[in-house]
Amino acid sequence: MTTAKRIGILGGGQLARMLVIEGFKIGLEMHVMSRHSTDPAAQVTRYWHEGDVSNLSQLAEFFKKVDIVTIESEFMDENTLSQATRATGTAVEPHPQLLSQLSDRLTQKQWLVDNKIPTAPFVAVRNAEDVRDFFKGHPGGIVLKKRRFGYDGYGTFIIRSSRDFDQWIAENGQKAADFIAEEFIPFKRELAVQFAVNGRGEVLRYPVVEWKAQNSRCLWVKGPARGGSGTKLLLHLEKALKRGVFHGVIAFEIFEIGAGKTHSKHWFINEVAPRVHNSGHYTIEATPTNQFQAHLRAILNLPLPKTPKLWSPGFAMWNLLGTSSDVSDDFLPEVQIHWYGKTEVRPGRKMGHITALGASGDAALKKLKKAIKGF
Ligand SMILES: Nc1ncnc2c1ncn2[C@@H]1O[C@H](COP(=O)(O)OP(=O)(O)OP(=O)(O)O)[C@@H](O)[C@H]1O
Ligand SMILES: [Mg+2]
Known part of the structure; x- marks a missing residue:
C-alpha cells in the first residue's frame, strides 16, 4: 500500500457509502464530508466531517485532514475544488477540469467527438428557434437534455410529435440555451x-x-x-x-x-x-x-x-x-x-x-x- 491512506470523499450518498465500506476493507481510512450526520455515507465512518462542498473554507479544512480527495458526483465547482487544492496541496482525482468538462452534456459530447467516439448526432441550442430547426431536420424525434444537473431522467425530454414540441417550448422555451438537442435513437x-x-x-x-x-x-x-x-x-x-x-x-x-x-x-x-x-x-x-x-x-x-x-x-x-x-x-x-x-x-x-x-x-x-x- 502507498503512504496515502486517508481518502476524503465529497458527498454522503449511496455511492460514497459503498466507497467508504469497500475502502475500509482494503485498509484505507475513509473520510466523508457531507451536510448531515444521517447521510448514507456518514453512517458508516467515524471520520465524518460536517460541511458544504461548495464552501471554500470548509472544503479547505477537509482537504487538510486527508491525503487525497475524490467525489461521488461530477456536479462540483471546478474553481472551488482547484482553490482548495492550491490552499492545501491535497489533490482531487478525477481531475476537476475533466470532471467539469464531463458534467456538462455539451462539453461531454464534444469530448466524445474529439476522441472519435460514436454518439447520437446533436446540436448546441441557443434559443427555441434552434430547437425548432433541429426537430424539422429530425422528424423521427429529438431529445432535449439539460446541460448540467440532469440525472435519472430529470432534465431529459423526448419530443416525438408537434404536440410534445409545443409543450416543451411552452415550459422551457425561455431557457432553451440550458439544453442540448440530440437525435432520438430507436435503440434495441x-x-x-x-x-x-x-x-x-x-x-x-x-x-x-x-x-x-x-x-x-x-x-x-x-x-x-x-x-x-x-x-x-x-x-x-x-x-x-x-x-x-x-x-x-x-x-x-x-x-x-x-x-x-x-x-x-x-x-x-x-x-x-x-x-x-x-x-x-x-x-x-x-x-x-x-x-x-x-x-x-x-x-x-x-x-x-x-x-x-x-x-x-x-x-x-x-x-x-x-x-x-x-x-x-x-x-x-x-x-x-x-x-x-x-x-x-x-x-x-x-x-x-x-x-x-x-x-x-x-x-x-x-x-x-x-x-x-x-x-
Ligand atoms: N437520443 C436518445 N434517443 C432515445 N432515447 C434516449 C435518448 N437519450 C436518452 N434517452 C433515454 O432517456 C434516458 C435518460 O437519458 P440520459 O441517460 O441521457 O440522461 P440522465 O437523466 O442524465 O440519466 P442518468 O441518470 O443516467 O444520468 C436514457 O437512458 C434513454 O432511455
Ligand atoms: Mg443516463
Missing part, C-alpha cells in the same frame, strides 16, 4: 460498461452489462451482455482512456442499435459518468476487485488487474426504488441485500439494491425477480 437495448484507469497506463475493463430503465431510472442490470465483448468500440474507449489524464472509475452508457437501421454504427455512447456507477454495483458480489475498490486503487495509482475475474458466469442487480423493509423480513437465501440507510422513502428513490449470481445473467435476474416479490 441499453448497455453500460465501466473502466478503472490509473496513472500507470493500466486500464481495467469490466464486462458490458445490459440494463433496463423504469421511468428513466435504472431498474435492473444483468450481464455479461450477449454480444457485448470484443467490439472495436471497447478497444477504442480503452485507448482513449490510456491517452488521457482521467484517473478513477468511469462509466459509459451505451445504445445498441439494430444493424441496417439509419446509422451504420452498431453502438452509440449515450452518456459518460466520470465516477462509480449504478450499472457497476453488481461488481461487489461478482468480482474480486469491485468498482469501488478499483476506483480507490486507481486514484492512488496502485496496480489494477487487466480484466476482473468473475465469480460466476452470470450476475444481476435490482434497484430497490421507493421501498424499504425491515432487515428481519429479508431472509432471501440467494440474494445479497444492500440498504443505503436513507431515512426518507420517496416514490422512485434509490433506497438500496439486491444482487444475485447465476449460471447466466438471465438466471441471476430470475432469482432477483422472485426475491423482489418480498419487498
